Amino acid sequence: MGRSKPIGPVETIFTIIGVFALVVIVMAIRESQQEVSQSSSPAPLTAYQQKMLAPPAEKIGEAKQVLAKRNASAQELREVLKRLESVQGNPSEQKEVKALSPKLFKAMSAALEREEIERNPVELVASTWSRGGFDTTAVWQVTFKNRSARRVGNIRYQANYFAETGAKLLSSERVIQRVLEAHQRRTIEVIDRLISQDVSAADFTILGSEFL
Numbered sequence: 069m070g071r072s073k074p075i076g077p078v079e080t081i082f083t084i085i086g087v088f089a090l091v092v093i094v095m096a097i098r099e100s101q102q103e104v105s106q107s108s109s110p111a112p113l114t115a116y117q118q119k120m121l122a123p124p125a126e127k128i129g130e131a132k133q134v135l136a137k138r139n140a141s142a143q144e145l146r147e148v149l150k151r152l153e154s155v156q157g158n159p160s161e162q163k164e165v166k167a168l169s170p171k172l173f174k175a176m177s178a179a180l181e182r183e184e185i186e187r188n189p190v191e192l193v194a195s196t197w198s199r200g201g202f203d204t205t206a207v208w209q210v211t212f213k214n215r216s217a218r219r220v221g222n223i224r225y226q227a228n229y230f231a232e233t234g235a236k237l238l239s240s241e242r243v244i245q246r247v248l249e250a251h252q253r254r255t256i257e258v259i260d261r262l263i264s265q266d267v268s269a270a271d272f273t274i275l276g277s278e279f280l
Contacts, residue, residue, distance in 0.1 A: 124156070124157030124161045125157075125161065127151050127152055127154075128152070128155065128164050128168065131148050131152045131168050131172060134148045134172075135172065140175065140179060141183070142176050142179035142180045145175050145179055148172060149172040149173065152165055152169060152172065153165075153169065188215075189214055189216035189218070189279070190214060190215070190223055190277045191213040191215055192210070192211075192272065192273070192274050193211040193212065194210070194211040195208060195210045195211070195272040196208070196209050197209075197227075197270050197272070199263070204262055204263065205259060205260070205262055205263065206229065206261055206262075206267070206270065207257065207259050207260070208227070208258040208259075208260055208272060209256075210255065210257075211254070211255040211256075212248055212254055213248075213251075213253045214248035214249065214250060214251055214252050216250065216279075217250045217251065219248070219249055219279065219280040220247070220248045220279055220280065221245065221246060221247040221277065221280045222243050222244070222245060222277060222278040222280075223248075223274060223276075224241065224243050224244075224275040224276045224277065225242060225244065225258075225272060225274055226241045226272075227239070227242075227261075227270060227271070227272050227273075228271050228273075229267040229270045230267070230268065230271075231266050231268060232268045232269075237263075237264065237266060237267055238267065240261045242260065244256060
């Protein structure tokens with residue numbers, strides 16, 4: 069009988085490398101199978117997608133609920149209107165959609181106007197300026213209108229002054245610490261600043277205000 073040849077260190081190293089390589093290949097195959105499995109499963113629907121795929125009756129009911137709200141936002145009304153326009157139901161449902169759409173559009177327009185007034189409640193109706201204090205001071209007569217149903221005050225403004233050539237010479241930003249009652253129209257005298265003899269034109273802009 070012949071004797072088996074002992075395994076040398078080189079053969080041992082190659083054996084270990086071969087086993088390690090096999091383990092790596094098996095793990096790679098498993099990861100690939102998991103990725104394929106995950107990619108084949110559909111992604112969950114977003115809340116927006118779920119609402120867009122809702123039955124016609126549900127979309128119509130949602131539109132009625134939003135219309136019944138006192139101060140629905142323009143964004144909310146816009147989204148409901150978009151979902152309602154996607155309804156393809158029976159004749160009865162189509163009739164309801166046709167009746168609700170103009171109401172939603174009207175409510176959305178009113179909401180946009182209401183939100184714009186909340187952002188900019190004070191309207192500049194008219195502004196004129198003249199020289200005072202021996203022709204060294206700019207004095208403004210400014211008419212404001214409070215478009216909101218709330219008291220407004222601390223009106224921030226900017227006044228710019230120009231030469232005959234149109235070059236901007238001076239500018240000022242200040243606060244008028246007066247009050248405008250709800251929906252009030254009021255003319256206020258504003259003594260702005262010292263100006264040079266080179267000033268020949270000016271403009272007045274509202275920068276903001278505060279609800280009181």
